[in-house]
Amino acid sequence: MKSKLIFFFLMLCSASFAQQRQEIVLSDNWQFSHDRQQWQTVSVPHDWAIAGPFDKKWDLQVVRIEQNGEKEATEKSGRSGALPWIGEGYYRRNLPIPSDFKGKAELLFDGAMAEPTVYVNGKKAGYWAYGYNSFRVDISDFITTGDNELTVDLQNLEESSRWYPGAGIYRPVKLILTPTKRYIDDWSVFIKPYDAKKVKEGERVLMRLDFEIKNPVTDLRFDVSLYDRQGNKISKDSPQYLEFGNGDIHYFFPVNTAHLWTPESPYLYNLVISLYDGNEKIDELSQRFGIRTISVSKKGGFQLNGVTRKIKGVCLHHDLGPLGAAVNKSALIRQIQILKDMGCDAIRTAHNMPSQMQMDVCDSLGMMVMAESFDMWNYKKCKNGYARFFSRWADRDIENLVRAHRNHPSIIMWSIGNEIPEQGMQGGRDIAMHLQDLCHQLDPTRPVTQGMDRAESALSTGFAQVMDVPGFNYRVQKYDNNIKQLWQGFLLGSETASTVSSRGVYKFPVVVSDNSQYSSWAKNYDPEAIKKADGQCSSYDVEYCSWSNLPDDDWVWQDDKPWVIGEFVWTGFDYLGEPTPYDEYWPSRSSYFGICDLAGLPKDRFWLYRSKWQTREHTIHLLPHWTWGKERRGELTPVYCYTDYSEAELFLNGKSQGRIRKNPNERLDRYRLRWNNVCYEPGELKVVVFDENGKKSGEKILKTAGKPARLRLDCWTQQSDFSPLTSHLSPLKADGNDLAFVTVSLVDKNGTLIPDAADQLQFDVTGAGSFRGVCNGDATSLEPFTQPTMKLFSGQLVVVLQAAKKAGTLTLKVTDKERRLKQTINLKVEK
Numbered sequence: 001m002k003s004k005l006i007f008f009f010l011m012l013c014s015a016s017f018a019q020q021r022q023e024i025v026l027s028d029n030w031q032f033s034h035d036r037q038q039w040q041t042v043s044v045p046h047d048w049a050i051a052g053p054f055d056k057k058w059d060l061q062v063v064r065i066e067q068n069g070e071k072e073a074t075e076k077s078g079r080s081g082a083l084p085w086i087g088e089g090y091y092r093r094n095l096p097i098p099s100d101f102k103g104k105a106e107l108l109f110d111g112a113m114a115e116p117t118v119y120v121n122g123k124k125a126g127y128w129a130y131g132y133n134s135f136r137v138d139i140s141d142f143i144t145t146g147d148n149e150l151t152v153d154l155q156n157l158e159e160s161s162r163w164y165p166g167a168g169i170y171r172p173v174k175l176i177l178t179p180t181k182r183y184i185d186d187w188s189v190f191i192k193p194y195d196a197k198k199v200k201e202g203e204r205v206l207m208r209l210d211f212e213i214k215n216p217v218t219d220l221r222f223d224v225s226l227y228d229r230q231g232n233k234i235s236k237d238s239p240q241y242l243e244f245g246n247g248d249i250h251y252f253f254p255v256n257t258a259h260l261w262t263p264e265s266p267y268l269y270n271l272v273i274s275l276y277d278g279n280e281k282i283d284e285l286s287q288r289f290g291i292r293t294i295s296v297s298k299k300g301g302f303q304l305n306g307v308t309r310k311i312k313g314v315c316l317h318h319d320l321g322p323l324g325a326a327v328n329k330s331a332l333i334r335q336i337q338i339l340k341d342m343g344c345d346a347i348r349t350a351h352n353m354p355s356q357m358q359m360d361v362c363d364s365l366g367m368m369v370m371a372e373s374f375d376m377w378n379y380k381k382c383k384n385g386y387a388r389f390f391s392r393w394a395d396r397d398i399e400n401l402v403r404a405h406r407n408h409p410s411i412i413m414w415s416i417g418n419e420i421p422e423q424g425m426q427g428g429r430d431i432a433m434h435l436q437d438l439c440h441q442l443d444p445t446r447p448v449t450q451g452m453d454r455a456e457s458a459l460s461t462g463f464a465q466v467m468d469v470p471g472f473n474y475r476v477q478k479y480d481n482n483i484k485q486l487w488q489g490f491l492l493g494s495e496t497a498s499t500v501s502s503r504g505v506y507k508f509p510v511v512v513s514d515n516s517q518y519s520s521w522a523k524n525y526d527p528e529a530i531k532k533a534d535g536q537c538s539s540y541d542v543e544y545c546s547w548s549n550l551p552d553d554d555w556v557w558q559d560d561k562p563w564v565i566g567e568f569v570w571t572g573f574d575y576l577g578e579p580t581p582y583d584e585y586w587p588s589r590s591s592y593f594g595i596c597d598l599a600g601l602p603k604d605r606f607w608l609y610r611s612k613w614q615t616r617e618h619t620i621h622l623l624p625h626w627t628w629g630k631e632r633r634g635e636l637t638p639v640y641c642y643t644d645y646s647e648a649e650l651f652l653n654g655k656s657q658g659r660i661r662k663n664p665n666e667r668l669d670r671y672r673l674r675w676n677n678v679c680y681e682p683g684e685l686k687v688v689v690f691d692e693n694g695k696k697s698g699e700k701i702l703k704t705a706g707k708p709a710r711l712r713l714d715c716w717t718q719q720s721d722f723s724p725l726t727s728h729l730s731p732l733k734a735d736g737n738d739l740a741f742v743t744v745s746l747v748d749k750n751g752t753l754i755p756d757a758a759d760q761l762q763f764d765v766t767g768a769g770s771f772r773g774v775c776n777g778d779a780t781s782l783e784p785f786t787q788p789t790m791k792l793f794s795g796q797l798v799v800v801l802q803a804a805k806k807a808g809t810l811t812l813k814v815t816d817k818e819r820r821l822k823q824t825i826n827l828k829v830e831k
Contacts, residue, residue, distance in 0.1 A: 021283055022177040026150075028736075030093045032168070039092075043736075049085035049167040050324030050773075052784040056586050058084050059158050063382070067419060067453060068580070069546055078589035081164030081576035083324075085113075088155045089168055095120070095148040095175065104178045104214075107137040108186075110171035110356050112154060113325065119151040129389040130397050131156075131165065132318075132352035134404045136187075160384035162375065163317055164576035164590075166325020171355050181215050183283045184275055187403040188212035191271060192445050194252060196293040199305065205258040205291055209251040211273065216247030220277055224253060227270040239276070260305050261290030261409040263345040266366030268409070290363065290409025296447050296469055298489025302565040304368075304412070310558055311566025312613045313346030313370070314339060314595065315495060317575035318355070321598040322773035322785035322800055324576070330739035331800075332361045333718045338596060339572055340365065341723050342606055343613025348494070348568040351375035351418040353401050362410035369408070370449065370494075370568065372415035373401055377431060379421040398435060402442040414439045415494075417450040419473060423464075424457025433466050451494035453547075459485045469565075474498065474548045476557050483563055493558070493567035498548030500537040500581060500592035503603045503777050504755055504794025506624040507538035510638045510676075512550070512668070516543035517581045535588045535780040537581070539604045539623065540640065542668070545580060551608060552671050569609070574598040579779055590779045597777030599798040600741065602725065607642040612671060619644050620700040625755040626685045627705040637680040641673040645689035645697060650675045653683040706748035708757065711814050711823035714743040731828035732769070732803035732810065739772060740801040740827055744814055746792055757795040762815045763788040765801060768808030768829040772800040803829045 031039040032048065056077035064073040097105065107126075109116065114131030117124065121144070126137030131154075142148075156167050176186075193199045194206040213220065218241070225236040237253060259267035268288050275283040295303045302311055320331045339347070346368035349358070354371055362369050377394070380387040398416070405411055416435040422428030436448040447468035455478045458464040464472075470486055471494025472479070482491055500516055516537045537543050544550055548570075557564045574594030582588040590598050595605050607621030621642040628637070639657070641648055649659035657678050663669040673687075682704040691697045717740045719730040724741075732738045746757040765771040765788070773785040776793035783790050790797055801812060810827045 020179065020281075021183070021285070022175075024175045024177075026093065026095075026173045026175055030091050030169070033090045034087060036090050044091075044169045044173055045171055045326040045328070046168045047166045047170050047324035047326040048089050049083045050322070050326070051786040052083055054082045054587070054589055054782040054784070055084075056082055058082050059086050061159055061382070063159075065583070066381075066421075067547065068583075074584055076583045077586045078579045079163075079577055079583065080161050082587075082589040083164060083576070085165065085167035086156050086158050088153070090154070091152040091169055093150050095143070095150040097143050097145050097148060097177075099145045101145055101177060103140075103180045104138070104183055105140045105143050106176045107139055107150075108134070108174040108176060109137070109169070110134050110173070110327075111353070112152060112169045112171070113166050114154060114156050114160070116169075117153045119153070121148055122151075129393045130353075130386065133397050133400050134353070134356065135400060157384040159382045161577075162382055162385075163578045164319055164325070166319060168326075170325040171327050172357065178283055180277070180282050182217070182220065182275070182277065183214055184273055184285045185212045185214055186285065189273070189285065189287050189407065190443075191287060191289040191407055193291060193293060196295075196445070199258070199260070199291060199293045201260045201305070202257055205255045207253055207255055207291070209249070209253060209271070209273075211249050213242070213247035213249065213275065216242050216245050218242055218245045220275065222249070222273055222275045224251065225272045225274070226253065226255065227272070229268050231270075255291065258291050261292040261366075262304060263340075263366040263368055266290065266364060266409075268363060287407055288363065289407050292409050294412050294446060296490065296565065298563070301490055301562060309345075311346050311368070311492070311568070312344055313348060313368070313566060313568040314344055314572030315348045315350040315568050315570045316572050317350060318352065319576050321573070321576075321600060322775035322798075324785075327355045327357050328737065328739060329357055329361065330718045330737070332358050333365065334600060334716055334724050334741055335573065336361055336365045336367050337724045338600060338602070340367065341614070341725060342595070342610045343615065344572065344609070346370065346412070346566070346568065347572065348372060348415070350495070350571070353397070354405070356404065359405055359408040359410060363408050367410055369411045370413050370415050371401065371405055371411045372418060373398060374417050375419075377417060377420050377422050379425070381421070394435065395438060398438050399442060402439055406443045411446065413447045413449050413469060414443070415449050415451065415471070418495075419451055419453040423452050424454050424461055426461075429461050429463045429466055432463055436466065436468065449492060449494060453495075455482050471495075476549060476553055479557055479561070479564065490563045490565050492565050493554055495570050496549075496554045496567040497544070497551050498570045498580075498593055499541055499544045499550055499605060501539045501541055501543065501603050501605055502536040502592060502779065503539060503597045503601055504625065504796075505536045505539050507540070509636070510538070510540050510542060512542045514544055514546050514548075515581065517585070533585070535582050535585050537592045540638070541605045541608055550667075551605070551612075552667060555612060555671055569595065572596065573600065574777070574779070582779070587780045587782050589782075592779060598779070599775035599777040600724075601743065601777055601796060601798065604640075604642070608672070611642045611644045614644070618698060620687065620689055620698050622685060622687055622700050622702050625753070626682075626702040627752075627755050628680055628682075632680045634679050634681070636676075637678055639675045639678045639685065641687050641689075641700075643673065643689055645691065647690040647694070648673050649688050649690075650678070651684075651686045651688070652678060653681065703750070703752050705752040705754050706750070708746050708754050708819055708821075709749040710747060711761075711816060711821050712745045712747050712751065713812070713814065713823050713825045714745070715825060715827065716741045716743075717827070729825075729827060731830045734768065734803055734805055734807045734829045734831045736803065736805040738803040740803075740810070742799045742801065742812055742825060743796060744792070744799060744823075745796045746816070753795045755795050757792045759816050759818060760789065760791050761797070762817065763799055764813040764815070765811065766813075767810045768804045768806055769810035769827075770802050770804070772802040774799045801827070807831050
């Protein structure tokens with residue numbers, strides 16, 4: 001029905017079709033099948049594997065992970081998420097074309113996993129090898145007017161990924177129709193300052209616009225209009241005629257009283273290019289852009305708009321927890337808002353090309369981006385990974401990455417690889433130089449980096465020295481030796497920390513460890529270890545991996561060494577797959593590295609980073625929770641406070657546990673306040689913080705929870721200006737895509753969280769929307785995300801609701817049958 005409505009609309013427009021470009025997002029009425037026999041109707045973006053079931057048999061890998069320092073191959077049961085993403089998938093849908101269409105027809109895929117082959121009316125129209133990249137398919141010679149059949153075939157091979165890659169057409173698809181064969185090439189448009197040295201806030205800035213007109217002739221002309229972020233036209237030039245029919249345009253225009261783009265003030269302009277044949281407008285293209293400059297030097301470090309700043313970044317894999325790989329704007333906005341509330345100002349798209357939607361969100365919300373490309377070159381990290389394609393496809397993939405994304409002001413650097421084994425091999429330096437030069441040719445305004453994990457090898461071969469920005473993954477103890485060999489005079493922590501934790505889980509005794517498995521059953525079958533095995537890490541934030549370190553270690557180098565220009569923490573959010581340190585433990589199918597868990601709920605570590613990074617607001621956070629059983633009474637239960645204040649006093653039931661200050665000479669006391677000798681007793685735990693003058697400046701209280709009394713529902717939607725960590729009831733958009741994230745907590749009568757609650761809850765959704773998914777953040781849970789029931793983990797979980805395309809009320813009812821508790825939340829859905 002939807003395709004017929006689109007066709008009817010295009011037919012109505014056919015009389016005036018020659019005056020306009022049509023860009024149609026192909027989202028609904030796709031048919032999907034695994035065998036071309038049984039078909040189901042789906043919407044794109046779509047991830048065919050996220051519904052599960054979880055099972056260790058999916059992509060069961062017996063491998064030796066070199067990055068982990070492993071000497072022998074072992075069974076890695078959850079390495080790529082333990083979801084059924086392996087296999088073939090087929091998509092098809094109707095493609096209506098107006099009756100008088102004679103122009104250019106193009107399909108724009110933002111990503112399809114994997115190896116998409118595109119057919120139109122049964123004929124092969126295009127193919128792309130890399131499932132993470134945007135690609136275009138010219139289908140002008142394959143279509144007819146009226147109905148056409150579009151088919152996309154995909155295949156995912158086993159052992160082709162080190163994490164969960166998703167499966168299907170997981171990013172948007174767009175049909176672009178231009179009325180004639182003379183049109184503006186979208187990816188040719190490039191807007192940048194003419195002279196970066198003369199870019200200043202509030203002053204006149206001269207901009208350069210490059211673009212290409214396809215199939216030009218001398219009677220074509222164009223004009224350019226500029227709009228501010230409120231949509232007001234602030235300038236329009238006079239018509240410009242093509243000289244000698246040359247379609248390569250290099251045009252200059254001024255921006256008076258320029259507003260510069262920064263993470264703190266992400267100002268965006270809109271440029272509209274109109275193309276005319278005589279008096280007839282035959283094409284028009286809009287391009288958002290921001291004005292900003294980037295430089296990296298020994299003297300200034302990393303500078304945005306001429307101002308030195310340390311990068312406070314995190315790495316992000318592309319999955320969105322219970323949504324899987326299917327990209328969604330609301331989920332991306334929530335993710336970026338959570339990170340900004342923590343004080344984060346940059347993300348690294350690890351280890352692959354980002355989506356256009358993600359970069360649009362980063363542009364508008366103010367999040368700097370390292371846009372990464374590959375996890376491997378020619379040397380295989382996994383049997384069927386990108387190494388199969390690198391020699392033939394790398395240049396094309398880099399070109400698509402840069403050309404498709406170079407107008408995003410949020411992108412501050414390109415990355416050509418992550419932990420590439422060629423860094424220590426003959427010829428690796430030449431490949432790095434080639435890829436970096438290609439980035440420079442396509443975009444001379446940004447530096448290029450990559451993450452190197454073998455510092456000695458990369459430095460001995462000259463691999464590190466050729467990079468614009470030498471990026472090193474972990475091993476901060478080698479920074480001093482690294483910098484002595486770098487002519488650049490600076491380095492970046494391109495991947496840092498890899499601290500591991502499970503939200504709300506605390507292990508005793510509290511011991512700093514680089515081996516945080518609380519089960520040794522896989523090695524010695526110890527009966528006592530088996531009893532204690534739970535596949536969780538401690539949230540005291542003192543556990544990390546053998547190759548990595550604690551957040552505190554990175555900050556020492558960043559604070560004390562001006563030549564360390566910042567960091568990208570591994571990772572901002574937990575992700576599906578790679579369940580280190582429990583690679584060999586089942587069930588375990590997602591990571592522990594996240595500062596936030598898979599549901600997007602902050603772990604304690606969120607507040608540690610916030611206390612260091614957030615400069616607008618103060619942070620006071622206490623851990624652990626203060627609700628323990630009889631077995632902990634009188635037992636040592638260390639208390640940590642994460643705060644930007646340097647001094648505090650702790651009270652337990654009114655009795656002082658000591659007033660202490662941060663100690664810059666101790667590893668764990670420079671950025672944390674710790675009381676290590678507190679003995680647990682139920683009641684009230686209170687911390688009072690003091691400013692530099694010794695004046696009381698705030699407090700935080702934890703209380704022992706009573707009996708479970710009610711379910712608390714806190715809701716986030718993208719139409720609110722509030723923090724995503726607070727509750728509100730802003731309406732949803734009736735567009736069929738907008739999402740609400742409802743945090744469900746089991747609390748006592750006073751609202752105190754029951755921190756060990758694992759109750760099974762049920763969810764009933766009615767009205768103007770539907771149930772989309774649920775996640776509790778437990779890396780060992782095998783409950784499917786797409787069924788309306790799940791257990792609480794550490795007392796909480798998140799339910800995802802999706803708005804309908806009609807206005808009304810969307811109702812979620814949550815039921816705890818065992819405790820006979822019910823709670824309901826109603827959300828408005830508005831056009």
